[in-house]
Amino acid sequence: MKLAWTIMAFALLVALLAAGLGLDPREVPSPLIGKPAPHFELPLLAAPDKTFSQKDLLGKVWILNVWASWCPPCLVEHPVVTALAKSRIAPVIGLNYKDAREDALPWLQRNGDPFQFSVFDAAGRIGIDYGVYGVPETYVIDRKGVIRYKHIGPLTPEIAQKKITLLVKELNAGS
Amino acid sequence: MRAASLILLCIFSSPVFSQDLEKRTAALAQELRCLVCQNQTLADSNAPLAVDLRNQIREQLAAGKSEGDVKDYMVARYGDFVLYRPPFNAATALLWVGPFLLLLGGFFLLLRRLGRKPEAVPEISEADRERAAKLLQ
Numbered sequence: 001m002k003l004a005w006t007i008m009a010f011a012l013l014v015a016l017l018a019a020g021l022g023l024d025p026r027e028v029p030s031p032l033i034g035k036p037a038p039h040f041e042l043p044l045l046a047a048p049d050k051t052f053s054q055k056d057l058l059g060k061v062w063i064l065n066v067w068a069s070w071c072p073p074c075l076v077e078h079p080v081v082t083a084l085a086k087s088r089i090a091p092v093i094g095l096n097y098k099d100a101r102e103d104a105l106p107w108l109q110r111n112g113d114p115f116q117f118s119v120f121d122a123a124g125r126i127g128i129d130y131g132v133y134g135v136p137e138t139y140v141i142d143r144k145g146v147i148r149y150k151h152i153g154p155l156t157p158e159i160a161q162k163k164i165t166l167l168v169k170e171l172n173a174g175s
Numbered sequence: 176m177r178a179a180s181l182i183l184l185c186i187f188s189s190p191v192f193s194q195d196l197e198k199r200t201a202a203l204a205q206e207l208r209c210l211v212c213q214n215q216t217l218a219d220s221n222a223p224l225a226v227d228l229r230n231q232i233r234e235q236l237a238a239g240k241s242e243g244d245v246k247d248y249m250v251a252r253y254g255d256f257v258l259y260r261p262p263f264n265a266a267t268a269l270l271w272v273g274p275f276l277l278l279l280g281g282f283f284l285l286l287r288r289l290g291r292k293p294e295a296v297p298e299i300s301e302a303d304r305e306r307a308a309k310l311l312q
Binding site: 030031032098123124128129130131133134 | 210211223224227228231250251252253254255
């Protein structure tokens with residue numbers, strides 16, 4: 001009887017620890033999900049005299065992808081972002097984060113530019129407002145300007161298809 | 176108006192004020208987690224994001240915001256995870272209450288054990304006593 005109790009307590013502990021080990025500590029749940037996308041008005045990467053604000057896309061479902069030329073994982077996810085943009089499911093806007101124009105523009109030329117356009121956040125202030133801490137990061141923003149999904153780290157084809165594409169379709173289908 | 180702003184400028188740029196600001200910034204940075212290298216505080220980390228966030232803290236404190244305001248600012252962006260002292264809520268209840276529950280459980284087991292009647296010591300027969308006495312000699 002006593003042994004049974006001990007084994008049960010031990011099994012419970014093991015289960016708890018196993019569940020804890022299975023969690024990814026890098027996946028910080030974003031408090032921004034379900035909240036309006038923070039306001040910004042930033043110059044475009046390719047055209048410094050033009051600006052873009054998240055308000056300009058109100059009424060549309062769109063995807064914001066935070067990238068930088070200094071970020072190797074961004075290169076890793078680049079084909080996935082390109083495929084996502086080519087599927088034309090939603091506008092994909094780039095947020096060029098803490099980068100320099102003379103690095104970022106050649107990077108796009110070398111690797112292809114999947115974005116409708118990129119905005120230029122040299123100081124990373126808008127990145128902070130969006131809770132960016134591990135570039136690349138990807139956001140899905142709905143018609144009302146609310147953040148519906150956030151992915152931290154390089155996009156995989158699975159996430160692009162199963163999470164993002166499905167969600168965008170769902171949001172586009174809804175009223 | 177000009178005199179007032181001059182006085183303000185003197186106060187804000189005085190070494191005492193900026194020292195105080197540095198102290199408050201450092202103290203607050205000690206309580207916040209760097210998200211890039213997650214086992215370091217913002218104060219200990221040299222990741223570019225940590226530097227940016229320290230600057231944010233300094234700027235906001237200098238603008239007259241309270242420590243609580245700055246913490247709220249960070250939590251709104253990065254979640255409770257940035258706080259090294261997690262708040263008490265549904266997700267963290269087990270974390271806060273768990274140790275006390277374990278302590279209570281321990282007390283319960285202890286009391287039960289103490290409350291139990293001591294087991295009767297078996298009688299030793301006269302023959303055994305004699306044998307023991309012999310062995311001990």
